[in-house]
Structure formats: structure tokens, C-alpha cells
Amino acid sequence: MAWHLDWAGVLTGQPLQWVISGFLTTLYVTLAGSVLATVLTVALLALRLTPGKVGRGFVAAYVSLFRNTPLLVQLLFWYFAAYGVLPQTWRFYIGDVHPWAVLPVNVSWLTPEFLCATWGLGLFSAAFLLEEVQAGLNSVPAGQTEAALSQGFSRWALLRYVLLPQGLANAWQPITGQYLNLMKLSSLATGIGFSELTYQISRIESYNAHALEGFAVGTALYLLLGLVMGWLLVAFGPKRPREKKPWLLAVAKSHGGQNGV
Amino acid sequence: MQHPSSPTADSSAVFSSPLSTPSNVAVEFRQVSKSFGPHQVIHQVDLRVAAGEVVAVCGPSGSGKSTLIRLINHLETLSSGEILIHQQPTAGLSGKALRQLRTHIGFVFQQFNLYAHLDALDNVSLALSKVHGWKVEAARNKARELLERVGLADRAHHFPAQLSGGQQQRVAIARALVTDPSIILFDEPTSALDPEMIGEVLLVMQELAHSGITMIVVTHEMSFAREIADRVVFMDGGEILEQAEPEQFFTQPAHPRAQRFLQKVLFPLRSAQEQLIKKGDVDGVAP
Numbered sequence: 001m002a003w004h005l006d007w008a009g010v011l012t013g014q015p016l017q018w019v020i021s022g023f024l025t026t027l028y029v030t031l032a033g034s035v036l037a038t039v040l041t042v043a044l045l046a047l048r049l050t051p052g053k054v055g056r057g058f059v060a061a062y063v064s065l066f067r068n069t070p071l072l073v074q075l076l077f078w079y080f081a082a083y084g085v086l087p088q089t090w091r092f093y094i095g096d097v098h099p100w101a102v103l104p105v106n107v108s109w110l111t112p113e114f115l116c117a118t119w120g121l122g123l124f125s126a127a128f129l130l131e132e133v134q135a136g137l138n139s140v141p142a143g144q145t146e147a148a149l150s151q152g153f154s155r156w157a158l159l160r161y162v163l164l165p166q167g168l169a170n171a172w173q174p175i176t177g178q179y180l181n182l183m184k185l186s187s188l189a190t191g192i193g194f195s196e197l198t199y200q201i202s203r204i205e206s207y208n209a210h211a212l213e214g215f216a217v218g219t220a221l222y223l224l225l226g227l228v229m230g231w232l233l234v235a236f237g238p239k240r241p242r243e244k245k246p247w248l249l250a251v252a253k254s255h256g257g258q259n260g261v
Numbered sequence: 262m263q264h265p266s267s268p269t270a271d272s273s274a275v276f277s278s279p280l281s282t283p284s285n286v287a288v289e290f291r292q293v294s295k296s297f298g299p300h301q302v303i304h305q306v307d308l309r310v311a312a313g314e315v316v317a318v319c320g321p322s323g324s325g326k327s328t329l330i331r332l333i334n335h336l337e338t339l340s341s342g343e344i345l346i347h348q349q350p351t352a353g354l355s356g357k358a359l360r361q362l363r364t365h366i367g368f369v370f371q372q373f374n375l376y377a378h379l380d381a382l383d384n385v386s387l388a389l390s391k392v393h394g395w396k397v398e399a400a401r402n403k404a405r406e407l408l409e410r411v412g413l414a415d416r417a418h419h420f421p422a423q424l425s426g427g428q429q430q431r432v433a434i435a436r437a438l439v440t441d442p443s444i445i446l447f448d449e450p451t452s453a454l455d456p457e458m459i460g461e462v463l464l465v466m467q468e469l470a471h472s473g474i475t476m477i478v479v480t481h482e483m484s485f486a487r488e489i490a491d492r493v494v495f496m497d498g499g500e501i502l503e504q505a506e507p508e509q510f511f512t513q514p515a516h517p518r519a520q521r522f523l524q525k526v527l528f529p530l531r532s533a534q535e536q537l538i539k540k541g542d543v544d545g546v547a548p
Contacts, residue, residue, distance in 0.1 A: 143374035150334055151388040151440070152364035161391050165378045241378055241420035 009210035010217050022200030023221050025107050029117050029196060030183040030225075032109065036122030037182060041129040048130075049159070059130070066127035072188045075120040079192035083112055117189035117196070125182045132178060136171025137163050169238040176233040180226050187222075197221060286348065287312040287444055287475040288333060293342035295328055295499075302328050304499040305342065312347075312443070315476045317486035317507070320496035321522060326479045329496065330446045333477070334366045335359055346444070364392065367437030367445035371452050373429040375421040381408060381432045382417040385439050393440065407435035411465050427458030431465050438469075445469070447478040451485075463489075483526055487511055495519045 009015060044062065047055040066074070083091070094110055101110035108114065140163050148158045168175070187198040195203075201218040205211045288310040295303035302325045310316050318326045331337045333344060335354065343352050346362060354362055375384050385404035389395040395403075408414050411431040421429055430450055437445055450466070451459040463485055470476055470489050480486060486493050486507055493510040495503040495518075503516045514520045524532045 141374075143370060143372055144376060146336055147368075147370065147374035147376065147436075150336060150363055150366075150368035151436070152360040152392050153388070154360060154392075157391050161387060162376055162378075166376075169378065241380075241422060 005213055006210060007213055007217075009208050010204055010213045015204045015207065015210070015214075018200040018203055019197075019217060019221070021105050021107060022195060022197035022218075023225075024103070024105050025114075025195060025200075026183070026186055026197040026222075027225065028103055028107060028109065029114060029121065029186050029189065029194070030229075032114075032118040033121035033125065033182050033186065034179055036118055037125035037129055037179075040122060040126035041133060044126060044130045045133060048134075049155070063127045063130060066124050067131075071120065071124050071185055072191050074124055075116065075189055075192050078120045079112065079116040083116055113189070113192055113194040116192055117186065117194045120189070121182050121186060124185070125178060128178050128181070129175060132171050132174045133167065135174075136167035136169075138167075139170045140166045165238060166240075169240045172234070172237045172239075176230060176237065179233060180230055183225060183229060184222065284348070285312045286310070287314070287346070288477065289345040289348075290329075291343045291345070293329075293332065293344060294340045295325075295332060295337060296340045301340075302499050303332070303340075306499075306501055308494065308501060308504075310475060310477060312475055313471070313473050315470045315489060315491045316478065316494055317490035317492070318477065318479045318494045318496060319481070319483075319486055319522070324496045325499040326496050327448050330368075330448060330477055330479055333444070333446060334363050334368055336368070360392075364388075364440045365442050365444065367440070367442040369430070369433050369437050369445065369447045369450050371449040373421070373426070373433045373453070375429055375433055375436070377421055380418045380420050381413060381424065384421070384432055385436045388436070389439055404435070404439060407438055408432070410438075410468075411435045412461075425458060426454045427461045430454065430458075430462045434462075434465055434469070442474070444475040444477070447476065447480065449479050449481065451480070451482050481526070483511070495522070497522070 010019065044059050048059045091112075094112055094115065098108065098110050102108045109118075144162055144166065145158060148162045153162065186196055189196055190199040190202065193199070197218055201214045204214040286309050288308075290306050290308040293303055293306045293308075294301065306329065308329075318329065320326050328337055332339060333346070335351070339352055343350055345351065346365070351362060375381075376387060379387060382401055382404050385407055386395075386397070386400035389400035389403060390397050405414065405417060408417055411434055413428060413431055413435070416424060416428060416432075419428075421432070424432065434450075447466070451462050454462065459482065463482065466476075466478070466485065467489050478485065478490070488507075490507055493503075493505055493507050494501055495510070495514075495516065497518050503510065503514065503519045505515070510519070511523065514523055
């Protein structure tokens with residue numbers, strides 16, 4: 001069979017509309033899921049650091065539940081089981097059309113699919129993010145804690161101004177990877193009929209059988225989104241002092257060589 | 262040594278330090294003990310340090326001297342006994358009261374423990390702005406003054422990794438002074454330094470000594486103990502075995518273990534050779 005690529009079947013007309021809508025939907029759910037995952041991570045960390053066994057036990061159970069079960073199963077559970085338990089008035093309200101909840105290119109965030117996808121991705125990712133942040137905190141030497149305590153820092157101030165800035169900088173690469181995972185794993189929400197990028201590409205495939213072109217475009221868009229997200233997270237994320245000002249290190253060294261104080 | 266039930270002047274008159282009235286005692290240990298699990302490292306220690314006094318604590322490794330000063334600002338918790346800071350008991354303190362106590366006591370660590378993510382200026386100013394609610398600029402101004410005092414005004418924007426050990430320790434001293442503590446504790450401040458950097462740190466400590474601040478210095482630096490301290494406290498096995506003025510301690514140590522310790526510290530090679538010879542005799546091997 002000869003290769004005969006027909007990009008117009010994906011990049012014009014109705015298929016193009018689907019691709020744009022799917023790409024932005026993936027972007028929206030990634031942002032919403034990331035915000036939810038971040039908030040949950042902070043809450044879980046606070047709960048874990050609070051004295052008492054109950055909080056720590058809850059966090060341990062949370063982590064083992066969400067890390068050890070497939071995300072697809074979790075999404076199916078939230079969408080087909082948990083969502084149905086919500087009060088009927090809520091479900092009717094969410095099912096209505098709300099012009100104020102519509103984002104650019106006619107994507108509404110107030111739909112069962114969008115809410116369940118965000119919720120599932122956020123809860124799942126928080127379990128991983130929590131352990132990555134914890135690993136970062138564990139990498140900060142004990143002397144930093146002693147220094148801050150000896151200066152009268154409270155536990156909270158110690159965490160906020162001494163441990164987290166260093167711990168997050170140490171763990172920033174895996175944390176960045178986790179946000180990228182969240183973006184990529186949003187493709188599993190196809191399984192609950194959420195019309196994100198993968199869903200829309202599959203739709204093109206069944207519409208005009210342009211599977212190769214469609215998935216090539218889809219892959220390129222995921223790649224683009226991943227590269228941009230990764231770059232933004234690294235560029236604006238916390239940095240270790242050496243990474244922050246490499247030129248300063250060089251200046252300090254040449255300076256110190258001349259007049260060692 | 263003083264007994265806790267008789268905090269009167271006569272018992273402390275042995276030392277030339279100004280311990281005549283109880284009201285100017287900055288730190289007082291009463292029958293202090295500390296155990297880590299089954300291992301007791303401090304045995305019922307009594308000690309008084311007068312306000313403004315400079316005390317050097319010497320002794321072999323593992324003698325409990327670091328633990329002794331870490332008990333003062335509650336980096337370690339007491340097992341029994343009581344430590345009074347300016348006549349106030351501190352044993353049960355926690356939460357805000359403990360944090361308040363700690364801001365009156367500066368602590369300088371062997372390994373400096375500068376905040377690795379902050380430059381020298383922010384290392385010094387952080388506690389003022391985040392614990393004491395100062396405006397950031399005001400805190401930095403005070404930090405600049407202190408960096409100047411330790412001779413590092415030109416290193417304000419260097420990170421700890423960009424500073425030499427001696428410079429890091431001087432920043433750490435500035436940091437410990439930023440809250441105007443009445444007491445400053447040094448835990449082997451020069452032990453982690455290359456020999457040529459010890460002098461610059463000792464110089465800063467010398468300028469600090471007798472400026473009104475109470476200094477308790479755990480040190481192996483005999484020149485500091487001899488030339489700067491008002492009193493030398495010798496510890497071994499978790500007990501204070503001898504306290505004396507430096508001149509007395511270095512020329513006529515009374516306790517046999519203090520004598521042995523001084524031999525080893527002041528003449529390390531000779532005392533090691535002598536020990537080898539002794540051992541050789543015992544083992545019947547020709548030295």
C-alpha cells in the first residue's frame with residue numbers, strides 16, 4: 001500500500017474544528033486538574049505534618065489507594081458510580097446549559113464529563129505530587145531545621161520559608177514530570193466520553209478514516225503542549241541557588257582568588 | 262560547684278567571674294541530666310554563667326559538651342533537672358514561649374547551617390522579617406550592619422555555596438546576632454574549618470567577647486580558651502570535672518583527666534608516642 005497522506009482531511013473544515021476544540025479542552029482540563037492537584041497536595045501535606053495519628057493515617061490510606069489503582073478505573077468510578085450519588089437537583093443543574101460556564105471555542109466546564117475528569121485527574125496526581133514534595137523535603141539537611149528552630153521559627157514558618165523553598169527546588173524535575181503526566185493522562189478521559197483531544201482525533205478517524213494523519217496531528221499537539229508546559233514550569237519554578245546565578249559563582253571565585261578575606 | 266539549694270554568693274566566689282549576686286546570672290544549670298534512650302550523656306550537672314561572661318567548654322569527644330549547650334535553647338530536651346535563663350525556669354516551655362526564649366539565645370553551629378537557598382544578606386535578615394514581623398527593607402538594613410561588623414559587607418549577595426567556610430561561619434555569627442540576643446552559644450565553631458580560616462572566625466568572636474553578651478563556647482581551640490575566655494569548664498563523661506580561670510587551667514590543671522586531656526591537645530605527637538611506648542611495655546613488645 002502506498003503512502004498517500006491527505007492532511008486536508010484533518011486540517012480543514014469540520015475535522016479542524018474538532019481538533020481545535022479537543023486541543024483546548026485538553027488544555028483546560030490540564031489547567032483545572034493541576035490547580036486541584038496542587039491544592040490537594042498542600043492540604044494533604046498539612047494534614048500529614050499535623051501532630052496526631054489520624055491525619056497521617058488518612059494520608060497514608062489516600063496515597064496507597066490512588067497510587068495503586070488504575071486511573072481509568074478511577075475515572076470510570078467517578079463518572080458512572082460517584083456522580084450518580086450526587087443530589088438530583090445538582091445533576092439537573094450541571095446538565096443544563098450555562099452560557100457563563102462556556103470557555104472559548106464553545107467548551108463548557110460545567111458538564112459531568114469535565115468535572116469528573118478534573119476531579120479524577122486531580123485526586124490521582126495529588127497522591128504522586130505529595131510523595132515527590134515529601135522526597136524533596138526529606139532531602140533538606142537536618143541542620144537547616146535546627147538553625148531555623150534556634151532562631152525561634154514556628155513549625156509553619158520553618159516549612160514555608162526554609163524547608164519548602166529548598167525541598168521544592170530539589171524535587172522540581174519530578175514535580176514537573178508529574179504535571180506533564182497529568183496532561184498526558186487526560187487522554188484516558190476519552191473513556192468517560194470526555195471530548196478532549198484523543199476523543200476528537202478518534203472521531204475524525206471514524207468520520208473520514210484519516211487515522212494516520214489524525215493521530216500524527218494529535219501526537220504533535222500533545223508534544224507541543226508538553227514542551228511548552230515543561231519549559232514554563234522549569235523557567236518559572238523554584239531554582240537552587242547555583243542554577244539561579246551561575247555568573248555570580250564565577251565572579252565570586254575570581255574575586256575570592258584575588259583577595260581571600 | 263554550687264548546690265541548687267544554696268544559690269548564695271560564697272559558693273561561686275571561687276571563680277573570679279562576677280557571680281556575686283544571683284540577679285546577674287544569665288544561665289544556671291541545676292542538677293541537669295540528659296539521656297538518649299538508655300545512654301546517659303549528662304550527669305547531674307550544676308553550672309552558673311554570669312551575664313556578660315565568656316565561658317569555654319572543653320573536653321574529649323563524646324564528653325557531652327555539645328549536648329550541654331543544646332539543652333540551653335531546647336534543641337535537646339532535658340531528662341531531669343532545671344535550666345534557668347535570667348532566673349526564669351525553662352523546662353516546661355513550649356510553643357510561643359519557647360520560640361520567644363530562643364530568640365534571646367543565638368546559636369552558632371559547627372557546620373554553619375546557613376540557609377542554602379538564600380544569599381548572605383537574607384540569611385541574616387530572614388528571622389527578623391519572618392519571625393519578628395520587620396519590614397523586609399528594615400531587616401536587610403540591620404543585616405547589612407551586621408555583615409559589615411563581621412567584615413563581609415561585600416559578600417552580601419553571595420550564596421552559602423559561594424562562600425568559604427570561614428566566611429560562612431562569620432555570616433552565621435551575624436545571623437545569630439540579628440535578634441540582639443543576650444546569650445550566644447557556639448558549638449565547636451571552628452572545628453569544620455580549614456586551619457587558615459580559623460583565625461578570621463576567632464577574631465570576630467574576640468570582638469564579640471566582653472561586649473556585654475554572654476558567650477558559652479564549646480571549643481577545641483585552646484588559643485580561644487586561653488586568651489579570650491574568662492573561665493574554662495572541663496567536661497568528661499557527662500560531668501563537669503574542673504572549672505578554673507584559663508591561666509590556672511592551662512598551667513596547673515587539678516583533675517588527672519584534665520591533665521591527660523591537656524597533654525593530648527597541647528602535645529598531640531608526644532603524648533601519642535608515650536602512649537605507644539606504655540602499650541608496648543604492657544604487651545611485651547619493644548617500642
